[in-house]
Amino acid sequence: MTSTAPASADQVANCARPGANLAAAVNAVRRDLSAGGHVGLDEAETVARQLVRLAQHYGNHPFSPLEDVRRLLDVNRASFSRLLDLFGLVPELRHAVETGPAGKYWQNTLLPLEQRGVFDSVLARKPVFPYSVGLYPGPSCMFRCHFCVRVTGARYDSSELESGNKMFESVIDEIPADNPYAMYFSGGLEPLTNPGLGALSSRAAVRGLRPTMYTNSFALTERTLATQSGVWDLYAVRTSLYGLNDEEYEETTGKRASFRRVRANLLRFQQLRSERENPIRVGFSYIVLPGRVHRLLDLADFIAELNEAAPDRPVDFLNVREDYSGRADGRLSEAERTELQEGLFAFEERVSRRAPTLNVDYGYALHSLKTGADAELLRIRPRTMRPSVHPQVSVQVDLLGDVYLYREAGFPSLNGADRYIAGRVGPGTSLAEVVERFVNDDLRISPHAGDEFFMDGFDQVVTARLNQLEADVAAGWEDVRGFLR
Structure with missing residues (x-):
């Protein structure tokens, strides 16, 4: 039996x-x-x-x-x-x-941070080096994306590049060797507009770090790669896709014929990494917009096209997110939910045929939706934001050395963002010292209406978790706070 x-x-x-x-x-x-x-x-x-x-x-x-x-x-x-x-x-x-259904919250964010004791440090108000450090090296960006909070025309002066890159070198040298994935290059503005990006990447690699660059890949040309050979020392290049044809790209970025250039750059990059037998990983971020779920099939075909350019080096990963949950209550309508579920199933079938080695991460809400549960994202509001923030978890450093406490705050001239600067890295002041002073001095920021838009999804998850943990401790459940550890 x-x-x-x-x-x-x-x-x-x-x-x-x-x-x-x-x-x-x-x-x-x-x-x-x-x-x-x-x-x-x-x-x-x-x-x-x-x-x-x-x-x-x-x-x-x-x-x-x-x-x-x-x-x-x-x-x-x-x-x-x-x-x-x-x-x-x-x-x-x-x-x-x-x-x-909520498993990606646990797997991607909560448990990794728990296992390194990061939340314990925040709860104890103990200054430690941040678990995640974003370097925002770009002085400018060639796109004007309608969803971006960047102030039109705002940029850093080119005179800031030399001192800014020296400052970034000092931050790279601070990062603990036991956390090789701690650092990433992003923005803010486009990282590849900084001519020193390659040298910074090489410096990180020498230290045993494995940084990812978040880019729009418009400047990921063969010429850039020749003049900034250190780009090949990155652990991964993650390209944000703003459409799958020139019309969609222009509608989003304001720049004509931009998709064809990004596509050409990526095709050549695929060929070059294959020829060089370089281990660098290639992946994408793609947001499913309302009414465009059918475009997921074209996304699968686009990735398959890139794979055909280098059959021995297929695209490694894809992060799919959705912009459906931007509703007042954070919920999908029944019609949208059905449309999105059906689109995801069709996409998975297309990927299994055309790009079978692709690792697809659907993130918090789409993972929930795929299991058949309602897709509902967190909605942190000013009243639930934490005045002490969480610099032990994550900070972002811009070209001036300003240390931002939220990932969407690090843009030049952005109204109100300067209130979320913890301090400045520079001669005589390290990133560790900036964090230490902010925590030890018990500095606090009173949230204003709209400040929640300085937070990305990661910031919102961390904030919700810390609020939960503090409630558990206050209720006498300190030994078992957070349920899973």
Whole structure:
């Protein structure tokens, strides 16, 4: 007779997903707990049901304070504490949370930061070197994207390049060797407009760092690569795609014939990295806009075209995000939800045929949608922003050495963004010292209306997690704060 144990384990591991067989999951957990002598027979059914409800909840709502969930389960503190202990005895329950509809929050952000103790440092108000450091080296940008918060025409003076690049060198030299992926080049403005970008990349590589460059690839020409050979020392080049033809690109960026140039640059880059046998990774960011989900099929074909230019070096990764959830309540309409789900399934089928090695990351909301759950992004507002911010987690440094506390604040002349400058790196002042002074002096920033737009998705997730953790500690759950660690 074939054992049903693996199937039962699978039921538990998938219990946070829509349509899960909850009765089977509860029964499997009950058997495990009873067999191990962890609960008595008289209470096994009730405890198992509560544990499955815990997995369901945190697999869909990762930022709930523990005290709120205790009340939801309607148990006293002693019983809830015991449930949390028992939860850890069933590995499949943890798996259910980590792979549930909200699983990307746990996998991509929360657990990696927990495992390095970053949240502990923030909660303890302990100054440590930031987990993530964005260098924004670009003095200008050739695009005028309608969604970008950049002030039209704002740029850094070319006279700032020499001193700015020396400052960036000092920051690169500070980054701890045990966190090789800590640093990335982005903006702000376009990194490749800085003629010293290649040298900075090489300096990082010599130190054992593995930075990614976020770029629009308009300047990723063969000439740029010849004059900035250090670009080949990057760990990855991640191109933001603003469409899949010249018309879409011009509508978004304001620049004519820009897609054909980006496409030509990427085709040649594919060929060159193959010829050079260079390990640099190539990938893309693509945002699905309302009404354009059908363009995902063209995206798959575009990546397949790049793969054909270098069959031995296919495109490595793709990050797909959506702009559907920019609604007042953060939710999709039923029609949009259906359209997007169907489009994603068709896209996956096309990718499996035309670009089978491509690693696709759907991010927080689209992963949720793909599991059949509602796609709803976080909505941090000024009232839930943290005046102390989180410099131990992430900072961004611009060409002047200004250290920005949010990723979307690092633009020159951006109204209100200067309030989110923690300090300035320069002669006699390191990045570590800027963070140390900000934390030790307990500096605080009172959020204004609209300040939430200085935060990107990562900043919002970190903020929601820290708010949750502080609520847990305040409610007396410090030892188990955050549910999963």
